[in-house]
Amino acid sequence: MDSSDGKGRGRPRSDAARRAILDAAYDLVVMHGYAEVTMDAIAAQAGAGKQTIYRWWPGKADLVLDALEDWAEGRITVTETESLPSFLHKVCEGATRAGPVLRSLMAQAQFDAALRDKVKVRLIEPRREALRRCLAHAGVEPRHREGLVYAIYGALWYRLLMDEPLDAAFVRQMAALARRG
Amino acid sequence: MDSSDGKGRGRPRSDAARRAILDAAYDLVVMHGYAEVTMDAIAAQAGAGKQTIYRWWPGKADLVLDALEDWAEGRITVTETESLPSFLHKVCEGATRAGPVLRSLMAQAQFDAALRDKVKVRLIEPRREALRRCLAHAGVEPRHREGLVYAIYGALWYRLLMDEPLDAAFVRQMAALARRG
DNA sequence: TCATTTTCGAAACTTGCGGTCTCGAATATA
DNA sequence: TATATTCGAGACCGCAAGTTTCGAAAATGA
Numbered sequence: 001m002d003s004s005d006g007k008g009r010g011r012p013r014s015d016a017a018r019r020a021i022l023d024a025a026y027d028l029v030v031m032h033g034y035a036e037v038t039m040d041a042i043a044a045q046a047g048a049g050k051q052t053i054y055r056w057w058p059g060k061a062d063l064v065l066d067a068l069e070d071w072a073e074g075r076i077t078v079t080e081t082e083s084l085p086s087f088l089h090k091v092c093e094g095a096t097r098a099g100p101v102l103r104s105l106m107a108q109a110q111f112d113a114a115l116r117d118k119v120k121v122r123l124i125e126p127r128r129e130a131l132r133r134c135l136a137h138a139g140v141e142p143r144h145r146e147g148l149v150y151a152i153y154g155a156l157w158y159r160l161l162m163d164e165p166l167d168a169a170f171v172r173q174m175a176a177l178a179r180r181g
Numbered sequence: 182m183d184s185s186d187g188k189g190r191g192r193p194r195s196d197a198a199r200r201a202i203l204d205a206a207y208d209l210v211v212m213h214g215y216a217e218v219t220m221d222a223i224a225a226q227a228g229a230g231k232q233t234i235y236r237w238w239p240g241k242a243d244l245v246l247d248a249l250e251d252w253a254e255g256r257i258t259v260t261e262t263e264s265l266p267s268f269l270h271k272v273c274e275g276a277t278r279a280g281p282v283l284r285s286l287m288a289q290a291q292f293d294a295a296l297r298d299k300v301k302v303r304l305i306e307p308r309r310e311a312l313r314r315c316l317a318h319a320g321v322e323p324r325h326r327e328g329l330v331y332a333i334y335g336a337l338w339y340r341l342l343m344d345e346p347l348d349a350a351f352v353r354q355m356a357a358l359a360r361r362g
Numbered sequence: 363t364c365a366t367t368t369t370c371g372a373a374a375c376t377t378g379c380g381g382t383c384t385c386g387a388a389t390a391t392a
Numbered sequence: 393t394a395t396a397t398t399c400g401a402g403a404c405c406g407c408a409a410g411t412t413t414c415g416a417a418a419a420t421g422a
Binding site for chain 1: 366367368369370371372373
């Protein structure tokens with residue numbers, strides 16, 4: 001995304017097209033899976049030309065990353081003072097809904113170091129930070145927090161990637177892991 | 182791999198070609214990364230025809246999975262009575278060495294349910310079982326074991342996929358997680 | 363008002379790679 | 393020696409990512 005809102009001379013960018021493309025990308029990937037969704041299909045679904053996509057996004061993966069963030073916007077309502085089980089429940093719910101998108105992004109990131117950095121900065125790190133605050137608020141000792149962050153988000157991704165459900169049992173398991181100590 | 186050692190009539194399968202292909206696949210992927218390695222390159226490096234590859238493996242991903250297992254054979258010498266830190270150290274070492282192969286397999290598995298099942302059965306599950314036994318031997322209470330299996334292997338994969346090192350600090354972190362309780 | 367600039371949707375085109383097909387030579391059995 | 397199957401090699405196909413081209417639309421500015 002290159003806003004370039006610099007008010008040039010020509011026809012301004014169509015924000016409607018931008019929205020349509022983001023929505024089409026997110027919806028199609030959730031429905032059919034990343035690999036099955038072609039750029040032509042996204043363009044067609046959005047009623048846009050492919051060039052309009054490639055002018056603003058460098059490729060499929062970056063588009064889907066933006067689409068995911070756009071979708072998650074506002075939906076991530078983690079209040080500061082939230083119990084760990086409640087936090088985990090919300091995170092698991094969101095991750096399940098956006099599952100196909102998350103998985104495909106993580107997968108593509110393995111073939112593309114630049115994308116991997118973006119995923120890390122924009123998806124991974126902010127959520128780690130949120131969990132750290134939650135653990136702090138839950139009274140977990142500082143020296144145990146970092147290990148728990150890796151254990152919890154690690155297990156979450158591991159299960160997501162291996163098609164194992166992020167259900168209530170899993171939430172209890174992780175909450176129990178944090179509690180003892 | 183379809184052994185088909187049924188002693189048919191024609192020319193027998195060249196085991197030298199099989200070995201050369203597996204070695205070429207593993208080496209090339211470790212060196213250059215999965216996405217950069219083409220089937221033509223593997224065939225050329227192995228001095229084999231592409232048809233010889235496709236006769237015995239259904240596709241690139243399955244070939245690489247076999248190549249990984251072939252490489253790991255014998256290298257996984259987890260003795261029954263091993264301390265958890267020692268176990269983790271060995272696992273991290275192996276995972277680091279085979280890192281590019283592991284990552285690409287996990288990535289490809291996100292686009293291919295059949296491959297995902299194979300990875301789970303042949304890579305994931307056996308190692309979970311080994312860790313379970315190790316935790317049992319270390320005296321971890323049964324009700325905590327399953328959560329720890331997910332936490333530890335989850336964190337390991339999470340770090341592997343996010344390019345974070347599986348170093349001594351990580352081993353200590355996970356060992357500490359298992360110890361408290 | 364009208365030239366200029368930039369975007370738009372649409373579609374043809376290029377490229378690269380996974381995978382298939384074909385071929386003659388090699389190597390086994392019966 | 394006839395048959396069957398593999399071998400290496402390379403031409404070939406199909407599909408999707410990404411590029412280029414085109415005429416129309418929508419903004420600026422003189």
